[in-house]
Amino acid sequence: MALSRLDSRFAGNGRREAPEPADCQHEGRVGPCHDCAARQLSVCGVLGDEGLRRLDQLAEHETFSARDILVREGDPAVHLFNITAGAVRVYKLMSDGRRQIVGFLFPGDFLGLATGDRYPFSAEAISAGTACRFSRKSYRKLLAELPDLEAALLERTSDELAAAHNQILLLGRKTAVERLATFLADLAARGRRAGGDGKIVHLPMTRAEIADYLGLTTETVSRVTTRLKTRGVIRLLTLHSLRIENPRELARLAGLDMGGAEAGDG
Amino acid sequence: MALSRLDSRFAGNGRREAPEPADCQHEGRVGPCHDCAARQLSVCGVLGDEGLRRLDQLAEHETFSARDILVREGDPAVHLFNITAGAVRVYKLMSDGRRQIVGFLFPGDFLGLATGDRYPFSAEAISAGTACRFSRKSYRKLLAELPDLEAALLERTSDELAAAHNQILLLGRKTAVERLATFLADLAARGRRAGGDGKIVHLPMTRAEIADYLGLTTETVSRVTTRLKTRGVIRLLTLHSLRIENPRELARLAGLDMGGAEAGDG
DNA sequence: CCGGGGCCTTGATGCAAATCAACGCGGCCT
DNA sequence: AGGCCGCGTTGATTTGCATCAAGGCCCCGG
Numbered sequence A, B: 001m002a003l004s005r006l007d008s009r010f011a012g013n014g015r016r017e018a019p020e021p022a023d024c025q026h027e028g029r030v031g032p033c034h035d036c037a038a039r040q041l042s043v044c045g046v047l048g049d050e051g052l053r054r055l056d057q058l059a060e061h062e063t064f065s066a067r068d069i070l071v072r073e074g075d076p077a078v079h080l081f082n083i084t085a086g087a088v089r090v091y092k093l094m095s096d097g098r099r100q101i102v103g104f105l106f107p108g109d110f111l112g113l114a115t116g117d118r119y120p121f122s123a124e125a126i127s128a129g130t131a132c133r134f135s136r137k138s139y140r141k142l143l144a145e146l147p148d149l150e151a152a153l154l155e156r157t158s159d160e161l162a163a164a165h166n167q168i169l170l171l172g173r174k175t176a177v178e179r180l181a182t183f184l185a186d187l188a189a190r191g192r193r194a195g196g197d198g199k200i201v202h203l204p205m206t207r208a209e210i211a212d213y214l215g216l217t218t219e220t221v222s223r224v225t226t227r228l229k230t231r232g233v234i235r236l237l238t239l240h241s242l243r244i245e246n247p248r249e250l251a252r253l254a255g256l257d258m259g260g261a262e263a264g265d266g
Numbered sequence C: 001c002c003g004g005g006g007c008c009t010t011g012a013t014g015c016a017a018a019t020c021a022a023c024g025c026g027g028c029c030t
Numbered sequence D: 001a002g003g004c005c006g007c008g009t010t011g012a013t014t015t016g017c018a019t020c021a022a023g024g025c026c027c028c029g030g
Helices: A004-010 A048-058 A136-145 A147-173 A176-193 A207-214 A218-230 A247-253 B003-010 B049-058 B136-145 B145-173 B174-191 B207-214 B218-230 B247-253
Strands: A060-064 A069-071 A077-087 A088-093 A098-103 A120-125 A131-136 A199-200 A234-238 A242-243 B060-062 B067-070 B079-085 B088-093 B099-105 B122-125 B129-137 B200-202 B233-238 B241-244
Touching: A004 B241, A048 A136, A060 A234, A060 B049, A069 A077, A077 A136, A088 A207, A088 B145, A098 A147, A098 A207, A098 B145, A131 A136, A136 A147, A136 A242, A136 B003, A147 B099, A147 B145, A176 A199, A176 A207, A176 A218, A176 A242, A199 B207, A207 A218, A207 B099, A207 B129, A218 A234, A218 B174, A234 B129, A242 B099, B067 B079, B079 B136, B079 B233, B088 B207, B099 B207, B122 B207, B129 B136, B136 B145, B174 B207, B218 B233
Parallel strands: none
Antiparallel strands: A060 A131, A069 A120, A077 A131, A088 A098, A088 A120, A199 A242, A234 A242, B060 B129, B067 B122, B079 B129, B088 B099, B088 B122, B200 B241, B233 B241
């Protein structure tokens, strides 16, 4: 009873193509990592050919389906994942069933890096996708030999910590409208970083998952979405994608200080 | 107008003894770091004599008073601090004055490690104390030469991230009672790690600061404290120190899963 | 083509914590 | 010694969001 649904798909060997995204070829010339679509989004980007080759030797390229469980809170932390396609939610549960999603993972994101000997959270796929899986032990060994990689990881972890602090501010002090506006603005910024125009936002997760991320309920997420729609800030294209009609207003609602970094609404 | 109160005390050179704790001598034989009371609490613990010597060369040992500002959100992140005595609060502000404290720092804790080129938060001393100050630039250079130190830092940052995730769970899903109970249990655990008995908890911060940490108001913190007192879970010794009378009940109220790590109520 | 079950939305009501308000206490300055 | 001010506590009231409840939409399977 270790890995439930995961077993059926992960127990094999991976190395089949992803069920959905067609642009991530894991077979190839120099090695799967070399042609990985997520490479520039992840820390692998800092590695040279030699480093990539060594990474390839450790990596197992896996596919997953929606609802597959990648890691389970409390289990021994033996693996480390680098998401290369799809979306994953990372969450913590309380004994009475209350759930808090601590983050969503998209291509380039790490899972299971910052942890002790047991996972402090669970992770479940939101959509089908692919991931590189490493043994944490051998990955650590590799780190010791590739200082660039270790430095990049420290930086990445620092960024995650800064993001967590922003989420703490959101949960501690922001209203429902501010929370959703911040969430949408963040997703838009992420989309921009991944090459999008920052106007169309795709929401692979359900309203309930957004609620569990923002410390709200599905009903409140729904109501606030409606309010943003009515005010002309956003327009729903489908249930799971929308267009930001008024980025400036969205930023204002998000309570952005406009002080420095990510102003500029394009 | 860069560093306000800080200037008057930090602009000099430090190297006077702390105004309050008498057990942290910074003068000494092998170097200040060697005899630092906080050494075993911090990453410096992993270093050998040679590493400590090199660290000493970079460190400036400073004192601070309550209300001194150590870093200001948005300022260029040039320094890195290792708190060696006293307590510091790390916080973020919204433009309308809402405040969220993202963490309290105690001896052994780092400040300004996990950040880009600007501080993403402010930090202000709660009480008088001491800190080692480093230039981030030269510290990074040192890191490249002391792989043990870098690995220790990655681990420390990972721990901070895990703590941030717990705080996210707290702010997103816990009630006021659960929040305060969790806070007190955490402080007790920290005290235990620092050598205390885990029963007496010292609260150097005000009720307002606790509120800003837990996403509540001072009134609610006060009311909930009273309730815990009435229920016999805690006993106030002074305004700023209390005794945990019923650790088991406190843990239960905190919503601890009791699943693994830190059960054991002493 | 119809029925069932997710998922989402909308409305009515309840409640936990915020806000508003008053007061007690203790330290500090005059 | 007296008075001010910051901090903490307690009480009354309000409110933002949760909870409870109902219905719509869409997909999928029979």
